[in-house]
Amino acid sequence: MQFIADIRDYPWRNLFAGILPARFQPKTAQLVPSASIAGNALTVVIAIMSFLACLTAGAVYMVNQSAEAWVKDISSEITIELDPVNAADIEKKITLVSLFLAKQAGITHVKPMTAEDSAKLLEPWLGHSEALSALPIPRLIAVEINRSNPPDIKAISEALSQNFEGVTLDDHRQWRTEIRTLTRSAALGGIAVLVLVAAATVAVIVSATRSAMASNREIIEVLHFVGANERFISREFERHFVGLGVRAGIVGAVSAGLVFLLLPSVMHVLGGGPVTATEMSRLVGSGELDLKGYLLCALVVLVVAGLCMITSRVGVIRVLKSYA
Amino acid sequence: MIRFENVGLRYGTGPEILRDVSFHVIPGSFHFLTGPSGAGKTTLLRLLFMSLRPTRGLIFVFGENVSDLSAAGRAELRRRIGIVFQDFRLLDHLTTWENVALPLRVMGKKESDYREDVTDLLRWVGLGDRIDACPEILSGGEKQRAAIARAVIGRPELLLADEPTGNVDPVIADRLLRLFVELNRLGTSVIIATHDYGLMDQLDAPRLVLYEGHLEIR
Numbered sequence: 001m002q003f004i005a006d007i008r009d010y011p012w013r014n015l016f017a018g019i020l021p022a023r024f025q026p027k028t029a030q031l032v033p034s035a036s037i038a039g040n041a042l043t044v045v046i047a048i049m050s051f052l053a054c055l056t057a058g059a060v061y062m063v064n065q066s067a068e069a070w071v072k073d074i075s076s077e078i079t080i081e082l083d084p085v086n087a088a089d090i091e092k093k094i095t096l097v098s099l100f101l102a103k104q105a106g107i108t109h110v111k112p113m114t115a116e117d118s119a120k121l122l123e124p125w126l127g128h129s130e131a132l133s134a135l136p137i138p139r140l141i142a143v144e145i146n147r148s149n150p151p152d153i154k155a156i157s158e159a160l161s162q163n164f165e166g167v168t169l170d171d172h173r174q175w176r177t178e179i180r181t182l183t184r185s186a187a188l189g190g191i192a193v194l195v196l197v198a199a200a201t202v203a204v205i206v207s208a209t210r211s212a213m214a215s216n217r218e219i220i221e222v223l224h225f226v227g228a229n230e231r232f233i234s235r236e237f238e239r240h241f242v243g244l245g246v247r248a249g250i251v252g253a254v255s256a257g258l259v260f261l262l263l264p265s266v267m268h269v270l271g272g273g274p275v276t277a278t279e280m281s282r283l284v285g286s287g288e289l290d291l292k293g294y295l296l297c298a299l300v301v302l303v304v305a306g307l308c309m310i311t312s313r314v315g316v317i318r319v320l321k322s323y324a
Numbered sequence: 325m326i327r328f329e330n331v332g333l334r335y336g337t338g339p340e341i342l343r344d345v346s347f348h349v350i351p352g353s354f355h356f357l358t359g360p361s362g363a364g365k366t367t368l369l370r371l372l373f374m375s376l377r378p379t380r381g382l383i384f385v386f387g388e389n390v391s392d393l394s395a396a397g398r399a400e401l402r403r404r405i406g407i408v409f410q411d412f413r414l415l416d417h418l419t420t421w422e423n424v425a426l427p428l429r430v431m432g433k434k435e436s437d438y439r440e441d442v443t444d445l446l447r448w449v450g451l452g453d454r455i456d457a458c459p460e461i462l463s464g465g466e467k468q469r470a471a472i473a474r475a476v477i478g479r480p481e482l483l484l485a486d487e488p489t490g491n492v493d494p495v496i497a498d499r500l501l502r503l504f505v506e507l508n509r510l511g512t513s514v515i516i517a518t519h520d521y522g523l524m525d526q527l528d529a530p531r532l533v534l535y536e537g538h539l540e541i542r
Contacts, residue, residue, distance in 0.1 A: 031426075033417045222413050225373070226427040226474070227403030229396050321395070 032219055037212045037240040043248045045204055050252025050304050053197045054297040058260055060190030061293050067183040074172040078153065080141040083166035090139055097164055101143055106151030109144035201304065202311050205241060209315035212237060220320070234316040238309050245308030249301035257297055260289045325351045325482065325513055326372060331381035333367060341367050343537040345381070349515065351481070354508045356524045357517040359534035365517040366410065368534065369484050372515065373407050374398045386481070403431060406475030406512075408485035412467040414459040420446065420470050421455045427478040438477075445473050449503070450496065464491035472500055476507055483507060483514045489523055501526060 080101065082093060094112045101110045118137045145151055157169040213220065223233050289297075326349035333342045341364045349355065357365050370376040371383060374390050383390045385401055393401070406427070414423045421442055428438045446455055449469040459467055468491045475483060483504065489497035501523060508514045515532075518524065524531060533540045 030417070031415075031429075218413075219415055222415055222426070223430065224399070225375070225402065225407055225409075225413065226430050227399050227405075228430045229399035232430060 031223065032212075032216050032236045032240065034240055036215050037208070037237070037244070042204065042208050043244055043251075046201060046245060046248035046304065046308070047251040047255070049197050049201045049204075050249040050300060051255045052252075053194055053300045053304065054253045054256030055259060056190045056193040056197070057296050057300055058256060058289050058293050060187050061296055062260075062289065063186045064183055065290070065293075067179045071176050071179055074175055076145060076147050078143045078145060078172065079170045080143060080160070081168050081170060082139045082141070082164075083168075084136040084138055093164060093167070094139055094141065097160065097167055098141055100160070100163070101141065101156070104151050104156055106146050106149050107143055108146050111142040111144075113140045113142060115139065198303075198307060201307050205308050205311040206315050209237065209241070209312045210319060212240075213316060213319045220323070230317050230320045233320060234313045237316045238312045241308040241312035242305050245305035246301065249304040252304070253297040253301045257289070257294060260293070325349050325353075325386060327382075327384040328371075329382040329384075331371065331378045331383055333364075333371065333376065333379050340379070340537055342371075342378075342534075342539075345537075345539045347532060347539060347541060349482075349513055351513055352508065352511055353513050354505070354527065354529040355513075355515045355532055356527075356529055357515055357532045357534065358519065358524065361519070363534040364537055365534055366486055368532075368539075369407070369486055369515070369517055372482075372484055373405060374401065403427070403478065404481045406478060406480035406483045408468075408471050408475045408483075408488045410486040410490065412459070412471040414462075414467055414470055414474075416459050419456050419458055420451055420462065420466075423459065423470055424473045424477055426474060431478065442473075442477060445477055446470075449473050449500070465493065465496060468492055469496065469500070472503070476503065476512075479507075479510070480512055483512050485514070485516045487518055487520075488516060489518065489520060494522075497523060498526075 080097060082090060082097065084090060098110045098112050101107055115133070115137065118140055119133065122137070153169065153171050157171075160167045160169055220233060223236070326347075328345050328347050331342060331345040332340050334340045345368070357368060359365055367376065371378060372385070374385065374393070377391065386404060388397065388401060390398070390401075414420075415426070418426070424446060425435070425438060425442045428442070429435075443452075443455065446452055449472065451466060451469055451473070454462060454466055454470075459470065462470065468488065472485070472488055475485065485504070488504075489500055492500065497520075504514050504516065505527065516523075531542045533542055
């Protein structure tokens with residue numbers, strides 16, 4: 001019940017007023033002057049922290065989205081690979097294998113790929129060359145499966161091995177595992193960066209809180225003398241830090257949003273060709289954030305403001321206890 | 325209301341500033357606290373106001389043993405006490421009106437409920453034309469009156485004042501004394517620390533005399 005009473009009695013109006021720049025704040029709301037709390041340097045530091053946090057969160061989100069789409073895509077397909085052991089028979093074998101596959105339950109579409117299609121898949125690495133046609137490139141059949149009623153992959157694989165020489169089935173399991181490992185690694189790396197950014201933010205706010213309290217010691221004493229309790233005094237400080245956190249967080253988030261918006265154009269200006277774009281697209285999808293990604297950046301702003309609020313409150317109360 | 329039992333106080337390892345101080349303040353009483361400079365008047369007021377803890381002995385404020393009180397408990401009791409400091413302790417970035425209204429704001433009252441009361445009190449202490457001025461541009465006497473107004477605005481049960489008429493002319497001093505007496509009539513206990521015998525002679529009130537750390541009641 002005390003918790004509910006605390007929320008009900010919290011001076012929300014003062015807290016929101018603290019978000020406004022000092023010159024727009026109602027004068028009577030400032031028992032602790034804004035100018036004595038933190039200079040522009042602290043705002044810049046918190047803005048940089050927010051920028052890094054948004055950039056990290058956005059990049060991890062994009063990699064995750066891209067990987068999810070990729071996994072979804074390759075999960076609904078299997079690939080049949082035909083070794084080019086006997087080039088004369090290969091076309092006939094492709095037709096036979098395709099007919100065999102089309103009869104299996106759970107397979108919705110069978111698409112034999114031409115020798116040119118196979119060669120094109122190697123172009124990003126080997127370039128466009130006539131020499132590719134001379135290489136013994138395996139031939140592929142792309143098979144779409146019904147995800148709601150999937151075929152018995154193991155039985156099909158065994159049947160293909162028994163009936164056709166040099167024909168193997170790839171259900172992309174290895175790819176999926178590798179993509180998931182990559183996504184998890186990226187997410188862990190991102191979380192590590194976010195934890196470091198949060199720790200740095202907390203350290204900066206702790207230091208700024210101590211400094212603000214030292215420079216406002218006289219005000220704190222007077223507030224004590226007129227009967228202010230620790231909660232009242234900490235609120236007077238934390239509203240400044242929340243305001244600072246929100247303002248700096250917005251600057252950081254908007255800057256990060258601009259980076260995500262401009263990244264494809266910047267790559268183009270810096271000379272990134274179609275191959276670079278393809279690689280980028282494979283790694284992080286389109287390279288632009290969707291709505292959820294921008295909402296994630298907004299969440300970072302709230303987390304930064306919350307960190308500022310909690311850290312300053314704990315800092316003020318600890319210092320007040322040391323005064324007692 | 326206030327009870328001191330064999331209270332002693334020393335700063336660090338220095339000599340005792342107060343020794344075996346015992347006295348009792350009943351509700352609605354009026355006391356002067358006097359003694360030579362350095363006798364410990366301000367220290368005794370700080371003990372009364374719970375901004376210092378005794379080295380030995382017991383202090384009861386409004387029936388509570390101050391040694392057992394939490395920070396929140398001390399803050400709660402301080403709201404029932406008004407204090408006037410010798411050095412005023414006004415906040416320079418707030419206007420006179422805002423300084424005086426501070427105790428009510430801390431109590432969580434709405435500004436609309438006390439706006440008129442604060443203005444009326446400021447007029448009464450002769451600061452009606454200084455409502456929007458910051459303490460930096462007030463004279464010593466004006467600061468003194470603003471500090472007194474801040475101490476009494478919340479109608480405290482106990483008023484402590486350290487040399488409250490030290491910086492004002494005799495007319496204003498007389499007016500402030502009348503304010504204290506009026507508050508006392510309304511039920512507030514008053515303890516005024518002063519050197520001013522002229523002020524003390526105006527009122528037939530018990531005197532707590534501090535001399536070399538000992539307290540005597542006359």
